[in-house]
Amino acid sequence: xxxxxxxxxxxxxxxxxxxxxxxxxxxxxxxxxxxxxxxxxxxxxxxxxxxxxxxxxxxxxxxxxxxxxxxxxxxxxxxxxxxxxxxxxxxxxxxxxxxxxxxxxxxxxxxxxxxxxxxxxxxxxxxxxxxxxxxxxxxxxxxxxxxxxxxxxxxxxxxxxxxxxxxxxxxxxxxxxxxxxxxxxxxxxxxxxxxxxxxxxxxxxxxxxxxxxxxxxxxxxxxxxxxxxxxxxxxxxxxxxxxxxxxxxxxxxxxxxxxxxxxxxxxxxxxxxxxxxxxxxxxxxxxxxxxxxxxxxxxxxxxxxxxxxxxxxxxxxxxxxxxxxxxxxxxxxxxxxxxxxxxxxxx
Amino acid sequence: xxxxxxxxxxxxxxxxxxxxxxxxxxxxxxxxxxxxxxxxxxxxxxxxxxxxxxxxxxxxxxxxxxxxxxxxxxxxxxxxxxxxxxxxxxxxxxxxxxxxxxxxxxxxxxxxxxxxxxxxxxxxxxxxxxxxxxxxxxxxxxxxxxxxxxxxxxxxxxxxxxxxxxxxxxxxxxxxxxxxxxxxxxxxxxxxxxxxxxxxxxxxxxxxxxxxxxxxxxxxxxxxxxxxxxxxxxxxxxxxxxxxxxxxxxxxxxxxxxxxxxxxxxxxxxxxxxxxxxxxxxxxxxxxxxxxxxxxxxxxxxxxxxxxxxxxxxxxxxxxxxxxxxxxxxxxxxxxxxxxxxxxxxxxxxxxxxxxxxxxxxxxxxxxxxxxxxxxxxxxxxxxxxxxxxxxxxxxxxxxxx
Numbered sequence: 001x002x003x004x005x006x007x008x009x010x011x012x013x014x015x016x017x018x019x020x021x022x023x024x025x026x027x028x029x030x031x032x033x034x035x036x037x038x039x040x041x042x043x044x045x046x047x048x049x050x051x052x053x054x055x056x057x058x059x060x061x062x063x064x065x066x067x068x069x070x071x072x073x074x075x076x077x078x079x080x081x082x083x084x085x086x087x088x089x090x091x092x093x094x095x096x097x098x099x100x101x102x103x104x105x106x107x108x109x110x111x112x113x114x115x116x117x118x119x120x121x122x123x124x125x126x127x128x129x130x131x132x133x134x135x136x137x138x139x140x141x142x143x144x145x146x147x148x149x150x151x152x153x154x155x156x157x158x159x160x161x162x163x164x165x166x167x168x169x170x171x172x173x174x175x176x177x178x179x180x181x182x183x184x185x186x187x188x189x190x191x192x193x194x195x196x197x198x199x200x201x202x203x204x205x206x207x208x209x210x211x212x213x214x215x216x217x218x219x220x221x222x223x224x225x226x227x228x229x230x231x232x233x234x235x236x237x238x239x240x241x242x243x244x245x246x247x248x249x250x251x252x253x254x255x256x257x258x259x260x261x262x263x264x265x266x267x268x269x270x271x272x273x274x275x276x277x278x279x280x281x282x283x284x285x286x287x288x289x290x291x292x293x294x295x296x297x298x299x300x301x302x303x304x305x306x307x308x309x310x311x312x313x314x315x316x317x318x319x320x321x322x323x324x325x326x327x328x329x330x331x332x333x334x335x336x337x338x339x340x341x342x343x344x345x346x347x
Numbered sequence: 348x349x350x351x352x353x354x355x356x357x358x359x360x361x362x363x364x365x366x367x368x369x370x371x372x373x374x375x376x377x378x379x380x381x382x383x384x385x386x387x388x389x390x391x392x393x394x395x396x397x398x399x400x401x402x403x404x405x406x407x408x409x410x411x412x413x414x415x416x417x418x419x420x421x422x423x424x425x426x427x428x429x430x431x432x433x434x435x436x437x438x439x440x441x442x443x444x445x446x447x448x449x450x451x452x453x454x455x456x457x458x459x460x461x462x463x464x465x466x467x468x469x470x471x472x473x474x475x476x477x478x479x480x481x482x483x484x485x486x487x488x489x490x491x492x493x494x495x496x497x498x499x500x501x502x503x504x505x506x507x508x509x510x511x512x513x514x515x516x517x518x519x520x521x522x523x524x525x526x527x528x529x530x531x532x533x534x535x536x537x538x539x540x541x542x543x544x545x546x547x548x549x550x551x552x553x554x555x556x557x558x559x560x561x562x563x564x565x566x567x568x569x570x571x572x573x574x575x576x577x578x579x580x581x582x583x584x585x586x587x588x589x590x591x592x593x594x595x596x597x598x599x600x601x602x603x604x605x606x607x608x609x610x611x612x613x614x615x616x617x618x619x620x621x622x623x624x625x626x627x628x629x630x631x632x633x634x635x636x637x638x639x640x641x642x643x644x645x646x647x648x649x650x651x652x653x654x655x656x657x658x659x660x661x662x663x664x665x666x667x668x669x670x671x672x673x674x675x676x677x678x679x680x681x682x683x684x685x686x687x688x689x690x691x692x693x694x695x696x697x698x699x700x701x702x703x704x705x706x707x708x709x710x711x712x713x714x715x716x717x718x719x720x721x722x723x724x725x726x727x728x729x730x731x732x733x734x735x736x737x738x739x740x741x742x743x744x745x746x747x748x749x
Contacts, residue, residue, distance in 0.1 A: 242732070242733065249672065250736065251736070252735075252736040252738055252741065253475075253476075253671065253672065258734065258745070261733070261734050262734065265730065265733045265734060268733070269726070269729065269730060269733070274729045274730075274732075274733055275729070275732070
């Protein structure tokens with residue numbers, strides 16, 4: 001998602017020095033807060049606990065718009081998000097720059113490097129003090145870095161409102177790593193975590209279909225799957241013998257092609273329960289390969305309720321639970337098909 | 348390796364299955380020592396093979412086991428009879444091995460118990476595509492051959508109702524059509540299979556072929572057959588004559604020396620009553636009735652003679668204008684065929700069960716047919732079971748490229 005954001009963001013540094021003064025933006029922020037409280041009153045809700053989601057909901061209710069483009073609809077957001085971040089004017093009335101690193105060209109970047117080095121020096125001084133006192137230990141509290149990553153070059157550029165090159169970015173990351181390698185780096189934990197971004201945990205997103213029980217006590221579950229306009233829905237029954245019936249016919253006769261049968265086999269073989277289940281499925285639409293793909297997805301989803309947590313993660317990594325997003329590409333005007341062009345005549 | 352020699356000294360009846368276990372479970376050698384053979388023969392044998400070559404003595408004990416067809420028998424009995432893929436397999440493995448399966452055993456037991464002074468019983472083998480109907484039929488035919496019966500074997504009736512290059516108007520009857528190539532081909536095969544009978548059986552009436560050619564009464568059957576082979580124009584009528592002679596004389600206890608039992612085997616029975624894809628000269632579709640060969644075979648199918656048995660198998664794969672899901676006799680034969688064939692004894696053929704699949708798998712392993720190392724593991728075996736659903740022909744095709 002951050003790469004999509006990158007595409008949408010314009011090159012902030014190229015916008016030039018600010019078009020809005022800081023007082024203007026402050027005033028906008030004040031007006032936004034007041035407006036938020038008014039809106040909460042209008043909707044009859046508590047102004048103290050009125051979140052951005054509530055604002056969006058209320059605006060969509062009060063100003064219903066039939067426009068297709070979501071970005072063209074009326075929006076009420078914090079001015080920080082609306083007015084792009086921009087550099088303040090960096091020199092005074094006589095033309096003298098405020099920042100001492102102005103003539104380097106990338107003042108924020110170099111000042112950041114200076115800050116990081118300052119912190120390194122501070123930690124070394126702290127280390128020396130501890131050694132003098134005789135309290136020096138190597139196993140101090142370490143910063144937890146799992147589940148997070150360094151900010152990307154584009155994200156740092158956005159924070160600094162400046163363009164930096166790839167080598168500059170690498171240098172910055174090297175300095176941060178150096179800071180991390182020192183034993184007492186936990187003193188600057190807060191500073192470092194500003195440059196790390198949390199990764200989301202992927203596998204908690206899948207909803208496992210409920211396991212139901214037959215009158216005889218046999219467990220079964222339903223699941224659906226889709227691929228390229230083919231829809232499949234299956235019933236997976238436990239304590240079976242590996243029979244698979246699709247649309248009333250045996251899978252050997254419904255899928256004479258080996259590849260499709262292999263697709264059906266893969267989820268069961270991966271989990272190791274090939275002879276255990278009876279599958280009853282119905283599928284419609286599209287062609288034979290897409291139907292096989294849809295059935296495979298449905299089988300994997302139904303298996304989730306019979307399988308342990310670790311296996312779920314393994315299945316996700318094997319790609320069994322991801323719906324294949326590829327669909328038929330649209331034919332464009334001026335071309336034969338989606339990609340094929342008409343014969344090119346030189347004259 | 349040491350353990351192998353040790354165990355071969357301990358139990359001389361070391362089986363091939365033991366060897367397979369060794370290949371598969373290199374680490375667990377101890378359990379292999381205790382494995383014993385299932386069959387009670389004395390020579391060291393594998394679990395999936397039996398040394399009983401005579402189909403007469405096959406019983407439930409042998410289900411799932413392969414027996415070898417002697418090469419001489421294959422040449423004589425099945426010049427055209429076996430499915431093409433099986434013929435390739437014989438060539439590759441240098442031996443023709445057939446699995447003993449319950450439908451074939453059932454058929455053979457009926458043949459043993461039947462009363463041959465009464466009209467013949469009609470047996471129809473039916474089942475889904477690729478479950479082994481033709482192979483069961485061949486097994487039963489081998490039994491008949493070893494018992495010394497006369498075999499009339501039409502390997503695929505579908506070949507007579509489609510793809511005929513030459514369709515001549517019949518010489519004897521105006522509304523019928525002859526197929527000289529197919530008829531002479533069949534007569535040649537008939538000659539190879541039943542050589543010893545050709546001199547013993549005599550014709551009961553005179554047959555006039557053209558103004559100059561005729562076969563007198565009392566001539567040996569061999570002459571009749573030669574007449575058909577040499578003179579292509581009248582070969583279809585010769586076929587009809589041969590069949591008629593056999594019908595009249597089968598099981599005839601009156602002629603002591605010429606007594607024989609007749610086995611009529613037709614594969615692809617539904618071709619006789621289905622539609623053809625042949626066209627007459629005026630571009631209309633031919634009916635099966637109008638073909639001499641089909642007409643004569645239909646006459647054989649009626650049980651107005653005695654001293655033999657009619658073994659048939661349905662086949663969807665070669666059939667014309669029938670959906671792929673049809674496999675029951677009523678569906679494939681159609682109303683007309685079903686009425687004609689009633690009453691019959693249906694024998695159903697289905698996919699391999701666990702034991703049969705096991706022995707087929709071991710047979711392929713033994714013949715080094717499964718080259719891929721993964722196919723020798725348990726995982727690979729599970730994959731094979733799933734992908735083929737234990738269907739014999741699909742399994743064979745699958746293993747062909749492994």
